[in-house]
Amino acid sequence: MDKLKQKKMEKTLSCNSSRRRFLQGLLATGALATMPIGLLQPMLAEAKELFSDADYQIFRNACPRNCFDSCSLKTFVKDGVVEFVEGSPESTYTAGGLCVKGYSYPRRVYSPDRIKYPMVQVGRGSGNWKRVSWEEAIDRIAQKILKIKELDGNLLGLGLDKYSGNFGITHYGVEGMMSSLGYTTRFAGTPCWPAGIDAQNYDMGDMWTNDPEDMVKSKYIIVWGGNPAWCSVHSMKYIYEARRKGAKLVVIDPVLTQTAAKADLYIRPHTSTDGALALGMARHLIDKGMVDQEFVSKHAVGFDAFKKYLKEKVSVEWAAAETGVSAAMIRHLAEEFATADPATIWIGYGMQRHANGGSMVRAIDALVAMTGNIGKEGGGARYGHLRTWGFNYNAMVMSPPEGSKGIVGGGPAKGDFHFGGDEATTYSNRNFNMNQAARDILAQKESPLRMLWVACRNPMSQNQNTALMKKAYDSIEAVVVVDQFFTKTVEQADIVLPHTTLFEEYNVNVGYWHYWMALNEQAIKPMYEAKSDVQIAALLSARMNKLAPGSCTFPLETDTRVWMEKEFNQGIHDLFGIKSWKDLKKGPKKAKLASSASWHDRKFKTPSGKYEFFSSLAAEHGHAALPEYRPKRAATAPLRVITPHSKFSLHSQFQNLDYMADFNPEPFVYVHPTTAAAKGIADGQQVRVFNSLGEVRLKARLTGNVPTQVLVMYEQWFKDSNFLVQKIIDDTPADMGAYKTGAPGTAVHDQFADIEKA
Amino acid sequence: MNDTQDQQQLQALRDFFFAQNAAQLSDAYAALDEAVSIDLPKVDDWEAVEFAFNRLFVGPKALIAPPFASVYLEPEPQVMGKSTLISRQIFEMLGVQSPWQGTLPDDHLSLELDACIRLSAVRQAGDSPEVEDLWSYFLQAHLDQWLPSWINRVRSAEQLPPAIHTVTDILAAWLADEMRDLKSTEPSIGL
Ligand code: SF4
Secondary structure, eight states: OOOEEEEEEHHHHHHHHHHHHHHHHHHHHHHHGGGGOOSSSSSGGGSSSOOOOSOOOOOOOOOOOOOOOOOOOEEEEEEEEEEEEEEESTTTTTTTOOOHHHHHHHHHHOTSSOSSEEEEETTTTTTOOOEOOOHHHHHHHHHHHHHHHHHHHHSSTTEEEESSSOOGGGGGHHHHHHHHHHHOOEEESSSSSSHHHHHHHHHSOOOOOGGGGGGGSSSEEEEEEEOOHHHHHHGGHHHHHHHHOOOOEEEOSSOHHHHHHTEEEEEEEOTHHHHHHHHEEEHHHHHHHHHHHHHOOOOOOHHHHHHHHHHHHHHHHHHHHHHHHHHHHHHHHHHHHHHSSEEEEEEOOOOOOOTTTTHHHHHHHHHHTTTTTTOTTTTOOOOOOTTTOOOOOOOTTOOOOOTOOOOTTTTOOOOTTTTSOOOSSSSSSSEEEEHHHHHHHHHHHHHHOEEEESSOOOHHSSSOOOHHHHHHHHOEEEEEEEESSHHHHHHOEEEEEEOGGGHHHHHEOOOOSEEEEEOOOOOSSOOOTBBBBHHHHHHHHHHHHSSSSTOOOOOOOOOOOHHHHHTHHHHHHHHTTTSGGGGGGGGEEEESSSSOOOOTOOOSTTTTSSEEOOOOOHHHSSSSOOOOOOOOOOOOOSSSEEEOOOTBBBTTSSSSHHHHHHHOOOOOOOOOHHHHHHHHHOOTTTTEEEEEEEEEEEEEETTTSTTTTEOOOOOOOOOOOOOOGGGOOOBBBBOOHHHHHOOBBBBSEEEEEEOOOO | OHHHHHHHHHHHHHHHHHHHHHHHHHHHHHHHHHSSSSSOOOOOOHHHHHHHHIIIIIIISSOOOBBBBHHHSSSOOOOOOOOHHHHHHHHHHHHHOOTTTSSSTTTTTHHHHHHHHHHHHOOOOOHHHHHHHHHHHHIIIIIIHHHHHEEEEEOOOOOOOOOOOOOOHHHHHHHHHHHHHHHHHHHOTTT
């Protein structure tokens, strides 16, 4: 075909009327009458305008991936295809921009790697998969559930492992699905932020953070153990603006992060000694009399006891020896922080993922409190909040079928995002510790875990101690995983069900950092046979009731929009100043805040109603009543290992996309040149990082950005690689977390290993 | 090969690459066996073929050889690209559309083969230069631009069952034949 003809054909193809003319010509000749019946079907009358010359259709979406920024998106669709996404300009927080992960969303929907159909694996881990219909997949699942009930007389053998892979509110329908079947086993707790949540609850009675947008008012910002330049990129503009107005930015982190690179002052304490640094600063402020007397006397309890503790047990020199930060620097930092007004500390989640993490957060809270920075705009001990999460949890709150049996006297459910009320019931679910799931699964003798449902999680790549996890999975009779991509967990599944992306369902999203709410509209049809969690639950319910009437109470509604609508209530309407969810079609809305400062009225939710330097509740729970120093975990191997977040992924999501693979094709272990030299390791060399749990093999990258004696590997899942940092990370718990979230956090940065040339 | 055989072969190829399970694979294979003059390799274990087929074209793991044109035609490998819409446009010119429009990419190999079957039928029914142009365009500017890369990926897959190898070879041969026909009927450029 010559170029001219080809051009002409391309013109015909791209023009609605030319294509129609061509078709009319064919119809006139009668040639189409002979068309054989096949896969393609005669065009529907209403589909005559397949391609519109009109502009893009614009939809509202929300990034639901447990990211600080919980961005609102504008999605541009043409001919039923998502062409590109933008950040919503209506949100002053998202401010029209996304991060590299957000911009890659169309690649996520249209990646050829997506899981497309329900499939059954013949031999777990064999890679031998059969495609089945939804009906068959759901039938197998329903039959198995009924079998468990028959065998055990209850459904405790059915477990749910679900967390934050999708934070859209209707996804609590997965928990709802479990409740609608009966009393089951839940993986309680959170791998994310529990130690800090408990710490803030002991100190202030809740976790409540200032609006991040008010950081522009800060005169002094300490980012402590967090890396917003990678993990909360939208917050950086407020930090920059504050700096432009004269504020100082200090970053405290063992790793010279990208945020640290932008700081006025970077401080590198020894890993896991941040509590000592905060206490050393506090001691210095006592010595200098730089304490906000009004706050500590009027709005707090226990300051005298704290002061006494500091005088007796803490000195600046001790703190200097513990942390490796000079005494002069500790004094300087303390004085600058106490003098600036307002001053704030952003407490990163990384800092509390230590065996002494909760105690470190309490020490930092105390520093912010004693300088009078709590309850102040531009101040605050910033950690997170759940103040905008007052939805109905309509999909989550389901009653068990009549006659269901569970744990007797188990008490009410817990969890960071548990909003289901604390009503007492005769029976309850059985709780396993999400962060030590493998141990709990293997330890269970009565009603053993026979079937596991995994949603919004990838535990085989993200849970600690991969070998033990594998052993635990091997003990389970049936594993069902709902996901979008073939993760390490899907690899260990018997049945995988394809899940919709954010563009293929309705939802509503809020953040735990900012105060915005965003609508998530269905912008395109679900690709292949993907379904949303609530649709899957409805299918299962239908099948269960067919096989055993009354065995499941989940409603049969499959319209994700209906589920979304049912989440709204007057409280949400009032908080955000809307009349209906439809108002969100115009763009995201921000909660109406009396002040941008949390605790602005200094009415704390502690038992005393005040800020508690001395917390009897903490003591009751087995911790020190005061924010005392808790020594770091003893080393179990020569070098420390920390496993922070990468710029290109949210845990195990996003890195598998081709965009990310282009930028970040393989994992590295980052080693200080001095450490590397001692081991004879050159840059780029293949090494093994090992300890008693196992080993990982990867290339070394030498950099002074990490301290000597510390190895850094980002926790990521690379789709074509066997690298899993969790192979050498153990499940040692953090000190806190059980109080509010049902299980202690994980000490994933309190880890040890050795390194050598591979 | 006569036109009817040609159609039967294309239909069998289409059904093979659209199969959802071992039974459908085996049925399509049997139909192909009837349509072609060579003897196809005997298959003892259709389940093994099904597993391999899913690894190549279905999932759930990242596909070895995704059967979607745009993965090969776009500068970056994704489905529902601009080239996917070209298939949709060609279908529209033939008065048909995919019943899975918007859920299964229109440029799935089997949908494109189905369009070829239809286009061949239309060609046989009349003598229209426009239809001939559409045929050469679809083949030269579209199918021949991606199928060879796809075929290479299939052929170089590890532990490829002989059945899938052979079916792919038949598809490759069909494409080569059609391309040869087109070249022989076309005036060379510049005359
Ligand atoms: S990953 Fe975070 S920063 Fe990126 S688009 Fe999503 S919410 Fe926004």
